[in-house]
Amino acid sequence: MQELLQGITTGLRQMTWIDITAVFFAVLSVLCSRQNSVWVYPTGIISTALIVYAYVQPAVGLYGEAALNVYYFTMSVYGWYHWTHKDRRNQEVEISRTDRRELGIATGIALIGWGIIYLVLHRFSDSNVPVLDAFVSSTAWSGMWLLAKRKLENWIFLNISNLVAVPLLFYKAQPLYAFLTIFLFIVAVNGYFHWLKLYRLQPNENKP
Template identity: 65%
Template sequence: MEQIYQEVIKGFQRMTLPDIIAMVFGVISVLCSRRNSVWVYPTGLISTGIYTYTLAQAHFRLYAESALNAYYFIMSIYGWYNWSRNTTSAGDHVGISVVNRRELGIAVGIVIIGWGILYMLLHNFSDSDVPALDAFVSATACSGMWLLAKRKIENWIFLNISNLVAVPLLFYKKYESLAVLTIFLFIVAVDGYFRWRKLYRQQLNENKP
């Protein structure tokens, strides 16, 4: 534990200004997501934009996660537009729902197909030394982000599967600051899942005749 602690401290000491900005806005973004606030997207655009560049650098070589953040960036624009169309007069965002069978099939399909495609690309056309894990983290997160844009409760499940695998991967890659951020995201996502379930039940009660 002492060695891990020392590595984490060293990781934070190595943080650059862009790293700090990306982490701060990443934390703000996930907290906004937990609160079902549209600000998850503009804050997320800043964080994902920086991580798209950082993760592709030669000392990390996490190309799938870099591409994932580029996907996050694009989906944040879509999600921002989609969420902004559905607001109350007070600016609160509603419309949380659960996946139906078709949507669950699509979400699982994104994971399976995305994992296979990303692994093939990383294994054959990059110098990645962790193609399977990098591809899996990205595929599950892609699915979770798609569900988040549609305001589905299950987005938290897919995102946390991704986070769970990403933490040891990031420690292995000596990106300790992002690993610690991902642990924080995991904890918030667990709480976010139950918070969204509560909001969903409140929605159902309010819509009862």
């Protein structure tokens, strides 16, 4: 416990303006996501770009997490377009439930991605946590794909990732990002039920 507290203290002292700015925009992004606001994407783009820079520094070496945020950046661009794209009724895409096909794709992304990322980290990086780093990344990939499609179940995949990411970030002496992830976990739990309420209020849907 003493080593953990010492690591947290050291990590907080080593925070840079990049870390603080990245966390600020990440908080804004997840709050916008909880509110089902398209601003989740521009704020997320800023945050992910800064987090990638922070994670690839030699002293940190969270390459899987960095790759995850590159994916976040890409999916933020796609999601921004998808959320604002008008359908045949000239309406924006609404919240919907994940069907069996989409659930299969999301699960496949998580499992196959876990294996691929692990092999890359194990063979081509100096990561000392390739299994957990890869798992956090792959499950979050699934969550971000579902978020971009405005699927309710995105929160479930993202929180599976968050649960594993918290102890990993503390272990890697990244307390600011660990506390951010705890915050993201809490907001994601709340976000799931908020989106469920919004989904059930939408007209012309066959809802359970």
